[in-house]
Amino acid sequence: MGDPGSEIMECVPPAGPEASESTPEENEDGIQFASILFPKMPKRQGDLLHFLNAKKVKTDTESSNRKKNYCVLSKSKESNFKYVEQPIIEEKPSCSSKEEMDNLVLPDCWNEKQALMFTEQYKWLEIKEGKLGCKDCSKVRHLGLKAEKHVHVSEEWIVYLVTPNGSNKTTRQASLRKKIREHDVSKAHGKIQDLLKESINDSVSNLVHKQNNKNIDATVKVFNTVYSLIKHNRPLSDIEGAIELQEKNGEVNCLNTRYSATRIAEHIAKEMKMTIFKNIIEENAKICIIIDEASTVSKKRTLMIYLQCTVQSTPAPIMLFVALKELASTTAECIFNTLLSTLNDCGFTNEYLKANLIAFCSDGANTVLGRKSGVATKLLENFPEIIIWNCLNHRLHLSLDDSISEIKQVNHLKIFLNKIYSNYHQSNKSQNKLLENVAKDLEIEIVKIGRIMGPRWAACSLQAATAVWCAHPVLYMHFSHSHSGLAKRLSNINFLQDLALMIDILEEFSLLSTALQSSSTNIQKAQKLIKRTIKSLENFKIGSGKHESQIEGLIKSDKFKDIPFKKNNKFNALPRNMLLENIIQHMNLRLLSDRKHDESIFNYFNLLEPSTWPYEEITSPWITAKKIVSTIAVNSAEAERGFNVMNIICTRVRNSLTVGHISDLMTISLLGKELADWDATPFVKSWSNCNQQHVAIKRLK
Template identity: 70%
Template sequence: MPKRQSDIFSFLNVKKVKTDTENEMNENHCGAWKPTEPTFESVEQPLIEEKPSCSSKEEIDNLVLPDCWNKKQAFLFTEQYKWLEIREGKLGCKDCSTVQHLGMRAEKHVHVSKEWIAYLVTPNGSNKITRQASLRKKMREHDVSKAHNKIQDLLKESPSSDSVSNFVPKPNNKNMDATVKVFNTVYSLVKCNRPLSDIEGVIELQEEKGVDIGSCLHTRYSATRIAEHIAKEIKMKVFKNIIEENAKICIIVDETSAISKKSTLVIYLQCAVQSAPSPVMLFVALKELVLTTAECIFSTLLSALNDCGFHNEYLKANLIAFCSDGADTVLGRRSGVGMKLLENFPKIIIWHCLNHRLQLSLDDSISEIERVNHFKMFLDKTYSIYHQSNKNQTELEAIAKDLELEIIKIGRVLGPRWAACSLRVATAVWRSYPELYRNFSHSSSYSGLAKRLANISFLQDLALMIDILEEFSLLSTALQSGSTNIQKAQKLIKRTIRALENLKICAGKYESQIEDMIKSDKFKDIPFNKNNKLNTLPRNMLLDHIIQHMNLRLLLERNNDESVLSYFDLLEPSAWPHEELISPWIAGERKLSHLSEILKYEIDLNDFRDFVDNNVKSNNAPIPVTIQKAKKIVSSIAVSSAEAERGFGLMNIICTRVRSSLKVDHISDFMTINFLGKELADWDATPFVKSWLNCNHRLATDTRVRKKSTKGFYENQLALWNLP
């Protein structure tokens, strides 16, 4: 790409407004215009006498064309319209995509079409002839439109690399400084998770201190638009660097319904960047889902990635893994989003061991064996009792401080289903068991809860659940470690499965304590009995179902082929058969090509042989460059959602009652600034102000805007300050 165009990409940004009003028909304005080009079915001679070059033919051969065109038609139209480009069966304008906005030369109702910028132009019609005519009409209209002609004039007038300065006149330092101060104010509000309505008070305070901050861009509406612009520029800069580096990426998605009536898709990606010592987790976007079907989630995901510059060609070459929870819609083995991604991007790794759903395997397994989760019912009733009044809550605090804190969380954060699968809640009930019984037994209103605690089946179920949840907690903590890669995660899950299988054979740590606890002085006042209405959970059946859930989280094997992890073992000397290993390692080299296909990165054979030779002789030998990069790509495959969970916490901070009217797109912009933006001390607003002006936005010193009058004190309040 020429340097002039790359500079434009770096500094100019598209203004998301109405689409290009390319209404300038060549003939009449009553819809009677017809394309001048004849149809290809009725023409024998080509429209253009000059034949395309061999290089352009080769490029056309590798393109996905619109379904109503053949290669000959693509040759002719790309020669007739030099600005025309084809991507994934859709049309776009390379000139408009380069400049993207008219800047100060924009006129009313004349805007660059975002469809032509983003290569989204498709034919309309139900048959081939109608669709061909539709494309001819769209190309002709765009070719003669005012916006497109202005773009071409700008490119002709700006042959130098400093073309951006030719599009927008340079403001003086005073105007720039005032606008930079407004941008800094908005950025600090977003970084501190403050409502943007606070900008009026903050700017008023700055003006009182004598800071020149202009008279424009002081409203909540302006602050919202500035935040949108900053978020868009940050994404453009960060993701452009990733694409230029050709980094391998792993997509991580999750769903939430906490910020909208509809479900919202949370999208992250993890990538291996050469300058970073470990994989980097990046927030991509929040997208509201029209439907919760696999097709809708899949299309929304691809649309969000395309908006960030990750087009299908890039994903085919660099997408290596997809990670999400175990929901059937997302990771169904037949028609889930994971399978649809696998169809479009073959050989990607599907991983669904997100640790925040491990605990729910317990509640899901209890439901599958068609038994009642009595512990969940107990927590639900306890929560309702101690939230009826402050007096009850004070009593609970006197009984057990830990349990009181966990009960409060049920209403604020968790809910009975999550609380019943929380190790902290279960152990808090275990520690305060005698005190809870004595408190419930003294009131006739709570006699049902006292009888439940006096049932030995309830105590046995609680002990079994704590033993299971402890294993889940150990696994969850290990998965959250930054050094855990996909190979280690697979081993950790298998280790947890073996631990659960051991529970079937012998009692766990807490189950073995039941008899001694009943005989102890603390439990002597509880008349334990066996109530047939509250039967104990079928131990072995429950553990079998949990083990099945854990097996579903293991890495899928493809068509009963050799496990993907066996190829990753080529990069781990500890997994090699050292006793039988002779250099060159022929068996390992046969697998090397398959490993390169999985990682979508070519590993040099000589580097691999050096790697084998060095590790056979010494464990501290230097690692060749291509082997280092391959190991980093493997580590970029996400095995945990610990980082993604931070997004849910940030959403809860942003979506307060004061800001209940925020849209999903606004929340997404604020999260982008929080996660991807620099710290306040390191952030420079000047480049963002320049790109803001390139989009024909106003300066803070714009004289066309009347300054708001400063809020004054009421007379009574002022009188108090004037008292002698």
């Protein structure tokens, strides 16, 4: 299609203020325009006056025929100004084009004749409110699978916003001619024309629907690939190799960059949270917030936020991961503001929290549970009706630590394990010598020993203490040649008695700690478990434990016959009854009372225990109240498990991940279904509805 610029300059004069009056020049222009409309007339006239006189003496029949032809021709031109919904439209004759053209607002540098000329030459051109647009591009709007890199439909042509540039009429006319020409030959417009040709046998809506289905099918495969990588804790950079394999197998042709995979992960996590939290808010469910703080591989301080709630669809409370947030500082004010803003972003407004937030659980850190300015205190100022609960597992470990710290006598077991740690933790040579004589599992446990008798000693040191108990003869033979001091401790009967006592105590603590971490444990069940453990410890005061009762038999056995056991007055045994009494006292103090509500809070909760109910008087409100109380979390073990997932995701190889990306990956890993049960279609449709780039578009590097 040729450039219309020269024809316009020759055939159509510029419009101006003088166009409203009839002038000889205008009449001459009208004659020239008439020659365009009637190509069968002679191109040249010998005399202008002769031509005008000949025009006047035309018969009425000829004039009538000419008017009829002009009317039909005008109709064909007018059809270009109508917006069409389908690419192929059957036009009906009409003679109203002249009236519509008179009412049409044209660009200020065009007149009616120029508008007719351009719309005749470019069938896709349409004018609205003095601006140009493309009715074909406006109809299709996007290219779908036909899109390529740097090829997109111009938004200006879609919404009729093309205007001329320049300060004078000539420049503005040239500007419009250039824009029309460039759009006509553009690659995107050509693809639009191809789509319209394909729609001859089908409507545009059906064609777009089919293309969308193709997009969805292709995008679902990519979403499944990304989802599988996340669920298996694989780096998103593996997407390139996975997609390359699929393309080789002819499965999918799509984006294959880590950037696109990251965007998909963000979208899946966002939609997943939106769906879950929206259902909770719609049910007006009661919630309990659990938080814990730690640092990532890159040493960034982060806040782990969990939520426990009870919904009608599940009989038991459910624990949900909310987010992992980076902390600007570890002050109570910063933690409180981060927690509140995160909940608000998830849809939990302050009004909802005031009505439905019933409890807050965390570890025993002073920053979180400080009485004067901790996070718990700030929460009570905003939500005065909530219950502040300290994690029972942390209380359990602290009760043991407090009991040990009050014993003034020398703790032989602690000194022994600390010396092993200092000798073998950093020396590879010493580790190799120990490995030659000691079993592999014992060597690993001993080398990994950290702080002894600390807050986590009950969980971390039971296996090491048991390993020392099982390998006692082997350790004595090893230390007798290299560390005589350690060998003397192993041959001391008091050390063996202390070791047996601590193993018996640690086993009880380990069983209780594991039971408290169960998701089915509520306050009433936790109270029963704690009382049962206390009763077991009280029985130790009367009789011997499992390992203590084996000491006499072990000493007489062949396994221990080479060890010269004796009592060394220099190393006194632990005061057994005092230790047990301290442990029981601290467990009652830390586990069976609350600093604000005291032990009376358990009495209120016991009213909701089914074993105390008169079944003939049970009503629905009591059952509902029991479910609400079950929502209160008794420990922050789930947050600890969340940190384990975080450490699996954020390895030293992937330490460039931001905290936000880690949070998205954790959301999918913790809240997402298994790949076989997960349906990517809703996520793909929401991805498309958000006007994001289709994954199925081939993106060249």
